[in-house]
Amino acid sequence: MAAMRAALAAPRGLVRFFCTNSATSSPLSFVPPPAAAAATSARQMAEPNTNLFVSGLSKRTTTERLREEFAKFGEVVHARVVTDRVSGYSKGFGFVKYATIDEAAKGIEGMDGKFLDGWVIFAEYARPRPPPSGPVNNAPPYYGGQ
């Protein structure tokens, strides 16, 4: 039952499963309108990055689990399940950073749309994160420890 629920929780790009595309192709030739040419889905595509954004995680899926699962597709430099600061529970998504982009791609293709802890997870390239450029910037903004 998690699959159908996951279909609703699909952030973007769940159409690929339903990409049966029974588009009635013009028997003569395909004449793509200039306006509707790139109007297909020029959505915000995250550029290839070593950082992966994993969503659809279960509430009890922890960082260990995330890393263990994604480590099978490459060397996970860092993995983290985002948890709330006050509640302390998982927000339902996390981040996985691979050593190289190649491994990141494998991790996405290997874990995107797969099950984890009973829930369908979605992996994609994470967005570039704005560094905490504050007035006092001496502390390492990135992951210092393991």
Added chain:
DNA sequence: CGTGAGCGC
């Protein structure tokens, strides 16, 4: 509501 969209301190 740990019943579910989204991006991390």
